[in-house]
Amino acid sequence: MLENVLVIGKNGQLAIEIKHCYQNKYNFIFKGKEEIDLQDEENLHKIINENNIKIIINCAAYTAVDLAESEIEKADILNYKCVEILAKLAKQYELKFVHISTDYVFDGKTNTPYNENDETNPLGIYGKTKLKGEQAIMEVTPKNTIIIRTSWLYSSYGKNFVKTMQNLGRQRKELRVVFDQIGSPTYARDLAETILNILPVIQNEKPEIYHYSNEGVASWYDFTKEIMKISQIDCNVKPIESKDFPTLASRPSYSVLNKQKIKEKFHIEIPYWKDSLEKCISILQKGDIL
Known part of the structure; x- marks a missing residue:
């Protein structure tokens, strides 16, 4: 009998990629904000019991980095308080729990890739609330739980940097993009496939943090240049400093x-x-996307 997996945040690009990638090893139940209130603990208990949920994958998050600076409470609820509730449910029902976090828990004041145990120091509300969510999970200590920090996530689905740059590149002759912010772009499908591959072997007494992004390093400028090149879009991309944007x-x-x-x-x-x-x-150019 297949285990039932609850995927939260069904309209986000990672959840959509999980839906695209999954094989018949699990029975996936996808829920979005219109179907599930993560603050309604009574309803969450009901969903878990009625569907015999064995695994939760939390792809839901408040990800509007700039808007979070003014919508602090909204970011705090989704990125911290709701995560704490899910962690407690995972512990109570002895569920496997996969939670997605971010590279923005770091301040970027280094020049070597961050390890999982490196000191965190988020610069903005988004990063601070995501870190609080991580800390809540660690304090609740549900078994068989992992936190995956990722970075610069994009997909052929939903709104993301790749699709935005393609659209702007087709509309304008020139784009100015920062070159002094360095990270690693991550294809959501790669992350989705990794999550599905490691699900069967997640086994730990206390929560573990892992880092996942695609290999290699780029600036947003490098990323944009490559988007234009692969997409065959004739747009002049110019590098600028963050202070100019x-x-x-x-x-x-x-x-x-x-x-x-x-x-x-x-x-x-x-x-x-x-x-x-x-x-x-390549998938975007075929046109069969959302």
């Missing part, structure tokens, strides 16, 4: 994640970011 929230200038822990623990290989970008854009 002010935002409400500060971003880490360097947020490359060290993936050695997840590669060694689960014996996985991680694709190079340019190769994955090509796959994503």
Whole structure:
């Protein structure tokens, strides 16, 4: 009998990729904000019991980095308080629990890839609330639980940087993009496949943190240049400094994640970011996307 998996945040790009990738090893139940209130604990108990849920994958998050600076309570509820509730449910029902976090828990004031145990120091509300969510999980200590920090997530589905740059590149002759913020683009499909591959072997007494992004390093400028190249869009991309493109929230200038822990623990290989970008854009060019 297949185990039932509750995937929360069904309208986000990662959940959609999980839906696209999953094989008949599990029975997936996808829920979005219109179907599930993560603050309604009574209803969450009901969903878990009625559907005999054995695994929760939490893809839901408040991800509007700049808007979070003014919508602090909304970000705090979804990224922290609701995560704490899910962690307590995972512990009570002895469920496997996979929670997605972010590279924005770091301040970027380094020049070497971050390990899972490196000191956190988020710069903005988004990163601070995501870190609070991580800390809540660690304090609740549900078994068979992992937190996966990822970075610069994109997909052929939903709203994301790749699709935004493609649209802007087709509309304008020139784009100015920051070159002094460094990280690793991550194809949501690669992350989805990794989650599905490691689900059967998640087994730990207390929550573990892992880093996952595609291999390689890029600036947003490099990323944009490659998007235009692969998409065959004739747009002149010019590098600018972050100070020339002010935002409400500060971003880490360097947020490359060290993936050695997840590669060694689960014996996985991680694709190079340019190769994955090509796959994503190929799907976009076929036009069969959301």
